[in-house]
Structures are given as C-alpha cells and as structure tokens.
Amino acid sequence: MNKLMGTLTLAAFGSLTLSAQRVGTLTPQEKKNQDTAITEMKDILQYGHLELADKVMAPGYIQHNPNVPTGRDAFKGFFARFAKPEPIKDEWKRKPALILTSGNIVFFLIENEGKDPADPSKTYKYNWFDMLRVDDGIIQEHWDTAKKNSPPPAGQKKQ
Numbered sequence: 001m002n003k004l005m006g007t008l009t010l011a012a013f014g015s016l017t018l019s020a021q022r023v024g025t026l027t028p029q030e031k032k033n034q035d036t037a038i039t040e041m042k043d044i045l046q047y048g049h050l051e052l053a054d055k056v057m058a059p060g061y062i063q064h065n066p067n068v069p070t071g072r073d074a075f076k077g078f079f080a081r082f083a084k085p086e087p088i089k090d091e092w093k094r095k096p097a098l099i100l101t102s103g104n105i106v107f108f109l110i111e112n113e114g115k116d117p118a119d120p121s122k123t124y125k126y127n128w129f130d131m132l133r134v135d136d137g138i139i140q141e142h143w144d145t146a147k148k149n150s151p152p153p154a155g156q157k158k159q
C-alpha cells in the first residue's frame with residue numbers, strides 16, 4: 001500500500017507506534033526494507049526457499065513466535081520440516097490484505113478463514129499479522145499473533 005495516513009498503534013506492543021505522517025510513496029530505503037521482508041514472507045515461507053534466509057535474515061534473528069526458535073539457523077531447521085521448495089513466482093500464494101512500511105518496520109495483515117469450532121460445517125474469517133524489523137538490509141526481528149501450540153495427543157508425533 002503506497003499511501004499511508006494517520007498513525008497505526010499496535011496495542012499488543014505497548015509503546016510501539018508506527019507513524020505515517022506523509023501521504024505518498026515509500027522512501028527508497030523503505031522500499032528496500034519492504035522488498036527484504038517480502039522475501040521472507042513470500043519466497044521463503046510460501047515458496048519454501050529456506051536458502052534465501054542466509055541472504056536476508058541476521059544470524060541472531062529474534063523470533064517472538066513462541067513456537068519457532070530464535071536465530072536464523074534455528075528458523076531454517078524449524079521450517080525445513082514443512083518447506084517444499086517450488087519455483088518462485090511474482091504473485092503471492094496468499095497475498096496479504098495490507099502491507100504497511102514505516103522506516104525499518106514492515107507490517108503484513110493476512111486474512112484467513114477457518115472452521116468454526118462450535119460448528120465445523122461453518123467457517124469464519126479472522127486476521128493474522130506478521131511484522132518484521134529490517135536494519136541495514138537484513139531482517140533482525142519478527143512478531144506475529146501466534147500463541148503457544150498445545151502438545152500433540154498421546155501417541156502422536158510432534159511435527
């Protein structure tokens with residue numbers, strides 16, 4: 001989204017406030033930061049190219065998702081269990097509904113649909129966010145809305 005207006009305050013992070021006081025295009029640095037963040041969110045996570053992590057993620061990458069370990073190598077090890085590399089395309093498999101970039105912060109809002117736990121024959125819509133901090137062209141930190149996963153039922157292997 002090239003036009004940003006107002007101030008977005010993310011209550012989940014207390015005092016973290018992203019301000020977009022101008023209306024217009026991204027600065028060249030913000031565009032680079034956004035492109036770097038898109039490499040993680042689209043090319044690495046959607047198209048399975050974990051080798052790109054060495055190019056765009058800091059070795060000490062800080063992960064705030066309680067289910068994913070901190071560190072670039074730990075990130076790669078965790079996602080290697082799920083990644084199935086395929087040719088990278090320009091389009092997203094699941095395009096974010098919104099991408100906001102302000103300075104070194106890139107925010108993605110993703111719309112999801114899930115089965116209603118009260119009635120599995122119905123679905124409901126919900127939102128997910130991912131936010132990345134990019135410094136000096138390298139992703140340093142990641143936040144999202146994840147909660148700790150429940151352990152698998154007895155006798156079932158953890159993925």
